[in-house]
C-alpha cells in the first residue's frame with residue numbers, strides 16, 4: 001500500500017523512494033532468480049530481449065522477462081505491488097514489462113537523460129516504473145538522478161542517443177538547478193517509483209561494485225497508444 005503523503009509526493013515531484021519495499025529474504029531470492037535466468041534463460045532469448053555491455057559478455061539489460069519465465073511473471077502479479085501502483089496510475093495496473101538494468105562493476109554503461117514515455121508512447125501518461133535495488137546503489141556506482149517536477153512538462157523532443165539499450169535521449173535538457181535534482185541512492189530492497197514523463201539519467205559504473213536494478217513497468221488500464229509519440233519513436237529508430 002502507498003500512503004496519502006507518498007501519493008502527494010509522487011504527484012508533486014514525479015517520483016518517490018520507498019525504503020524496505022522488499023525484505024532482505026525477498027531481495028536475496030530475487031538476486032538468485034536473476035542469476036538463474038541469466039544462466040539458463042538468457043542463452044535462448046531472442047536478440048531483442050537482452051542487451052550486452054561493450055565487452056559482449058556482461059548483461060546490460062534483460063527485457064520482457066515475464067514472457068520467458070514463470071517466476072518473473074508471478075512476481076509482477078503480487079498484490080502488494082499492484083495495490084501500491086494502482087493509486088499512482090489512477091486505475092487498474094496493467095503490466096508493460098519486467099526488466100533489469102544491471103550496470104555491472106567497472107563496465108556498466110550510462111543512461112542518457114530521457115522520459116520513459118518516449119518509449120512507452122501512452123496517453124494519458126498514467127504509466128510508471130517500480131525500480132527495485134538488487135544491490136546497494138551508491139554515489140559511486142551510477143545511481144539514477146531525477147529532475148523534480150519534470151513529469152508536468154509534457155513530452156519533450158527526443159533524438160537517437162546511440163546508446164545500446166537506451167536508443168532515445170532528450171534533444172535538450174531543460175534548465176535545472178542542482179536543488180531540482182534528486183539522487184536515488186538505495187539499500188538493497190528499497191525502491192524508486194517514477195512517472196513516465198519524469199526526466200532521469202544515470203552515469204556509467206566505474207566502481208568495483210555492481211548496481212543491478214529490477215524494474216516493473218505498469219500502465220493504467222485506461223491508457224492508449226499516442227500516435228504522435230509513437231511516430232516520433234519509430235522515426236528515431238530509423239536514424
Ligand SMILES: O=C(O)CCC(=O)C(=O)O
Pocket residue numbers: 101111116129131142143144200201202213215
Ligand atoms: O537504471 C538506470 O540507470 C536507468 C533506468 C531507466 O532509465 C528507467 O527506469 O527508465
